[in-house]
Amino acid sequence: MQNEELWLDLWANKDHVERYICSIYAFVDFEWDSAGNTVIVHLASGEQVAVF
Numbered sequence: 001m002q003n004e005e006l007w008l009d010l011w012a013n014k015d016h017v018e019r020y021i022c023s024i025y026a027f028v029d030f031e032w033d034s035a036g037n038t039v040i041v042h043l044a045s046g047e048q049v050a051v052f
Helices: none
Strands: 002-014 017-028 050-051
Touching: none
Parallel strands: none
Antiparallel strands: 002 017, 002 050
16 A cells, blocks of 8 residues: 555564564555565474564
8 A cells, every 4th residue: 555664573482482573664666576585593393483
């Protein structure tokens, strides 16, 4: 959507301990836009990943 913003955070969680990984922010001036990002995360057994 035009003139909208997007903010996403990547988190990992193990045994109720949250670990912040990174975030991405974008603002769209027009009706569409594109972006890319790459993250390599080394996870331990049982760790969960979430995007908010």
